Amino acid sequence: MAKEKQSSASSIRKPPKGDEQQDFFVPALYDVGSRDSRSIMDVAVFRLSKKDRRAGAVIRYELPGGEYVQVSAGAAGMASVWDYDLVIMAMSHLTEAMNRYREGKGEKPGRVYRPHVADVLKFCRRSDGGKQKDDLVEACIRLNTTHIAMERTRKAKNGRTVTVSEGEALISRYKVIKSESGKPEYIEIELADWMHRQVVEGKNPDVLTVHPDYFLIDQGIGRYLYRLARQAAGKTSAKWSFQTIYEHSGSAGTFKEFCRILRKLIEADDLPEYALREEAGQSGPQLLMTNRSAVELPPGEEGGV
Known part of the structure; x- marks a missing residue:
């Protein structure tokens, strides 16, 4: 009975059909651990509700030492925590590419990431349906129009402590390539400059690995x-x-x-x-x-x- 009760109250949704099957054409997808930016994991830079779009809303987090993070939504609505899965995927592949570059096995990666839509849905552990593909387009719009402004204190290269204020959208730009049927086939997103810097500057990228089951949290x-x-x-x-x-x-x-x-x-x-x-x-x-x-x-x- 206890197990049945826990199952009914579970916060984890069931994996989509075929989730356990690796796609022969995208082997790299399963070699990349999910990673996220450490600097914004303690505050929500997105909405947590599926229903409340929060168009035009502003959230400001006052942090210790006078630091702050401010999230401003555009007319299309604030990016959601589910939209942010695209950013996690891009950060994950950027980190992996940067690791290969440091090992002398590849070129230094840029900010642009261009995956196949099917790969995105597989990585984010979502079903491969038409609505899911269309939803990715809406996610790109919201990510591109949700602005993050922050003021953080950090150590400069000369050892001095400096305060840096900066602002940028969660993704700088996006492009959607559709097939002849009109369905999204590829998406191209450009990561925010500050996210890119966190991965490519310094010896160790300022990111944390995210468990694959994170994408199943409902x-x-x-x-x-x-x-x-x-x-x-x-x-x-x-x-x-x-x-x-x-x-x-x-x-x-x-x-x-x-x-x-x-x-x-x-x-x-x-x-x-x-x-x-x-x-x-x-x-x-x-x-x-x-x-x-x-x-x-x-x-x-x-x-x-």
Whole structure:
């Protein structure tokens, strides 16, 4: 009975038909781990709702030390966490290409990425239907018209601490190539310059590997929680207050509703890699996120806010 209850409350959708079958024509697709930009994994630079398009909306995250991240949506609506799968795929292949370049096995990669639509759907673990292909076109439009402005403090090459303010859309441009039937066949996207720099500058790209089952997480809040855990907990553990998670998620719902969904995800406890547990705290309820393979840490050793 317990297993049946957990299954019915699962936050993970079933893989699409044929998900386990590797395509002979795209072997490289399965050699590339999914990677995401570390610098924006602690805040949601996209909407978490499938229904609320949030056209023209602005979300501003005030961060410690006077830093901030601001997300501004265009008339087509704010890019969603599902739209952002395209960025993860592009970042993943860019990172892989850069690794080959550092090993002397290929040319230095540029910002433009041009995959076949079928490869995109396979990578993102979606079904290969006509609507799914058309949805990718809408995703490109929203990614291109969702602007991210940020102010972050970083170390310059001379060792000085500098504050950098910059802004750009999630993707700088896009192009869709359609077949004779009118269906999208290839998409071409150009990554934001700052994302490209994070991968190609320096010895180690500022990206984190994302578990393949991330793409099967059904709810937007669940996806955000995984990203937060991946960035904050890593291979160990992190503890964040419900209030801080709510504020960093950009959720348009009430805090009460957000907590209800959060507790459902804690009850299901089936996110890839990370176990979730609620604990009491002086500032209100806390979420403990622990890597399932981590050794239990002594009290007070968790990171977080």
